Amino acid sequence: MSELRRDPITGRWNIFNTDEPLGPDGFEVERHEPSGATCPFCAGNEHLTPPEIYAIRPSTSRANGPGWQLRAVPNKFPALRIEGELGRRGLGLFDLSNGLGAHEVIIETPDHTKQMADLTLQELEQVCGAFKARSLDLRGDRRLKYTLIFKNFGRSAGASLEHTHSQLIALPIVPKRVLEELKGAERYFEFRERCPFCDMIQQELKDDERIICENKGFLAFCPYVSSFPFEIWVLPKTHSSDFAAIAQEPMRDLVRILKEVLVRVRMALSDPPYNFIIQTSPIEPREREEYHWHLELSPKLTRLAGFEWGTGFYINPTPPELAAKVLREVSLPV
Numbered sequence: 001m002s003e004l005r006r007d008p009i010t011g012r013w014n015i016f017n018t019d020e021p022l023g024p025d026g027f028e029v030e031r032h033e034p035s036g037a038t039c040p041f042c043a044g045n046e047h048l049t050p051p052e053i054y055a056i057r058p059s060t061s062r063a064n065g066p067g068w069q070l071r072a073v074p075n076k077f078p079a080l081r082i083e084g085e086l087g088r089r090g091l092g093l094f095d096l097s098n099g100l101g102a103h104e105v106i107i108e109t110p111d112h113t114k115q116m117a118d119l120t121l122q123e124l125e126q127v128c129g130a131f132k133a134r135s136l137d138l139r140g141d142r143r144l145k146y147t148l149i150f151k152n153f154g155r156s157a158g159a160s161l162e163h164t165h166s167q168l169i170a171l172p173i174v175p176k177r178v179l180e181e182l183k184g185a186e187r188y189f190e191f192r193e194r195c196p197f198c199d200m201i202q203q204e205l206k207d208d209e210r211i212i213c214e215n216k217g218f219l220a221f222c223p224y225v226s227s228f229p230f231e232i233w234v235l236p237k238t239h240s241s242d243f244a245a246i247a248q249e250p251m252r253d254l255v256r257i258l259k260e261v262l263v264r265v266r267m268a269l270s271d272p273p274y275n276f277i278i279q280t281s282p283i284e285p286r287e288r289e290e291y292h293w294h295l296e297l298s299p300k301l302t303r304l305a306g307f308e309w310g311t312g313f314y315i316n317p318t319p320p321e322l323a324a325k326v327l328r329e330v331s332l333p334v
């Protein structure tokens with residue numbers, strides 16, 4: 001028999017193959033072929049991107065010239081643009097608005113050959129620092145309601161350029177998937193008066209079946225109701241709803257655990273494509289007792305099919321207990 005598990009926050013169900021679960025060798029992993037095309041994110045090609053919004057570079061170097069360690073630029077093909085008015089309106093029974101928002105790219109290093117998993121802790125701290133700085137800056141814009149930070153790695157995970165980068169989108173609305181989590185967390189909080197994510201951390205520590213790794217400030221595990229094989233959640237152990245409020249010391253713990261998770265995923269699953277998202281509170285109110293920011297990472301190992309489309313259930317061939325064991329048992333390079 002397979003097993004159905006219900007997510008305590010969103011109420012969604014997923015199906016797990018517990019009879020013949022797929023291990024790390026059960027998937028065909030896409031290879032990363034170098035494209036050889038001119039790369040707009042490489043040092044020396046700064047003129048090929050829109051002008052930078054944020055950069056880490058020595059004071060002696062000039063904006064939009066070489067010498068930088070990290071750059072944030074507007075996306076050249078933005079899904080949303082920052083100029084103009086929202087212009088919400090109705091059209092019969094439909095609602096629409098202009099495509100207002102921000103869409104930025106964070107170029108994590110000038111080095112074309114590095115993946116995010118290759119970045120040093122110091123470089124990765126600059127990347128996460130840029131996530132924070134850009135989130136804080138966009139908060140000043142009253143038209144924006146939600147900021148999503150995400151990364152696509154590998155073509156099948158949606159990355160159109162191979163040079164390592166992350167993205168940030170600020171939206172004039174709170175997206176439905178976030179609302180679903182927020183509403184679910186509120187419902188849980190209403191009768192228990194506890195944050196469901198804090199409870200989940202306690203339970204994972206107690207069960208000790210799905211943990212991948214941890215440090216003083218953070219825990220990484222495969223959630224009980226994973227939608228995807230080898231799905232990973234990274235949560236701060238202390239309650240916090242707002243990613244951008246992260247202080248310096250927890251930031252170091254986040255960077256350390258993120259690096260470790262990326263290396264474990266690469267080693268366990270033959271360098272798979274992946275996506276990660278950072279889910280945090282909407283811009284207002286940011287402080288919430290019932291919500292807890294977190295990073296969700298999913299290697300791209302399966303394709304969605306009609307069943308997922310039609311039901312919103314996911315069929316997961318790898319129970320999280322097995323996924324966590326595989327990821328935990330990777331022997332890390334010293």
Ligand SMILES: [Zn+2]
Nearest residue numbers: 039042112163
């Ligand atoms: Zn490049």
Ligand SMILES: [Zn+2]
Nearest residue numbers: 195198239292
């Ligand atoms: Zn919490």
Ligand SMILES: [Zn+2]
Nearest residue numbers: 181279294296
């Ligand atoms: Zn989430």
